Every structure is written in structure tokens, then in C-alpha cells.
Amino acid sequence: MFRKNELCGIRTLGEQAIRNYDDFKVKQDDIDNIAGWHKTQHEDTEIPYIPARVVLQDFTGVPSLVDLASLRNYMIDIGGNPDVINPKVPVDLIIDHSVQVDTFGNKNAADENMKIEYSRNRERYEFIRWGEQAFKNFRVFPPEPASSIR
Numbered sequence: 001m002f003r004k005n006e007l008c009g010i011r012t013l014g015e016q017a018i019r020n021y022d023d024f025k026v027k028q029d030d031i032d033n034i035a036g037w038h039k040t041q042h043e044d045t046e047i048p049y050i051p052a053r054v055v056l057q058d059f060t061g062v063p064s065l066v067d068l069a070s071l072r073n074y075m076i077d078i079g080g081n082p083d084v085i086n087p088k089v090p091v092d093l094i095i096d097h098s099v100q101v102d103t104f105g106n107k108n109a110a111d112e113n114m115k116i117e118y119s120r121n122r123e124r125y126e127f128i129r130w131g132e133q134a135f136k137n138f139r140v141f142p143p144e145p146a147s148s149i150r
Contacts, residue, residue, distance in 0.1 A: 010037050010094075013047060020050045035126070053090040061093035062124070065131040065138075087137045095142045114144055 013032045020026045024047045033045050056064055072082035100120075103112040118125055125142075132140040 008072060010034065013049065016052065017048065019052075020048070051089055053092065054087070056093045057089060058093075058095055061091075061095075062128065064091075065093070065128065068138075069127075069131070070136060084136050090137045091135075091139070093128070093131075093138070093140045096138065117133065118141070 014031065017026050017034055018030050021028070021031065025093075030048055033040055034047055055141060068085060068087070071085045075082040075085055100117070102116050103109045128140055132138055
């Protein structure tokens with residue numbers, strides 16, 4: 001008997017393979033291998049996986065943004081067009097780190113703490129904002145929806 005989460009994973013892989021079928025990166029054999037996974041599950045069968053989007057959290061997303069910026073700098077150094085450096089799939093960077101509590105016990109405490117947060121990490125937020133504006137397929141979701149990072 002198959003477990004429900006196994007079937008969910010197989011369905012996800014199958015759907016993405018069908019969506020990306022091009023007879024080059026994703027071939028009919030790949031789709032057949034996924035559909036017949038119960039026959040090939042113990043074999044060493046490679047299947048293509050092309051994500052529809054990537055969600056990054058603070059600690060992985062900011063270094064990824066640094067890598068993209070470095071690649072753009074390298075393109076400039078070799079005389080290439082830096083605008084060709086972009087994520088191939090949509091990327092969402094979620095800024096979810098905790099805000100330190102400096103002010104509390106009043107109705108403006110949350111706003112005041114966010115202002116202090118942006119002040120403490122100004123350069124970081126400026127870099128993240130630059131990244132959101134500079135790269136196609138790159139969105140940022142800051143700690144608060146209507147934040148000054150935008």
C-alpha cells in the first residue's frame with residue numbers, strides 16, 4: 001500500500017515534468033518513469049526536476065543575492081551584459097528574522113521597534129531593495145507588509 005505523502009510527491013514530480021516537457025531537458029521517458037515509479041523505485045533512475053519557484057529565507061536568500069550581484073560584477077569585468085544575470089525561475093526572499101524588542105508597553109512599540117530594526121540594518125535592507133529592483137524574477141517580502149524597504 002502506498003502512503004499518501006509518497007503519492008503527493010510523485011504527483012508533484014509528474015506535474016512539473018509534464019509542464020516542462022520539451023523532449024530535451026524533459027523527455028517522454030522521464031514522464032513514463034515518474035508515472036511508473038512503483039516499477040523503477042528501486043532502480044537508479046534519474047528524473048529531471050525544474051522548480052516552478054524558489055522560496056528563500058533570510059539566511060539563505062541574502063547570500064544568494066550576494067552571489068547574483070557578484071556574477072553581475074564579473075560580467076561587467078569581462079565586458080559582458082550584466083542584465084543577463086537573473087534567476088531563471090521566480091524567487092521569493094522572505095525576510096522573517098525576529099525584531100529585537102527595544103520598546104514595549106505602548107501602542108507605538110511595534111512601529112518603533114521596526115524603525116530601530118531598519119536603522120540597525122540599513123545597509124542590509126538597502127542591498128536587498130537594490131536586489132529586488134535589479135533582478136527580474138526576484139521578489140522580497142519584508143518583516144512587515146508596508147515596510148520602508150519598498
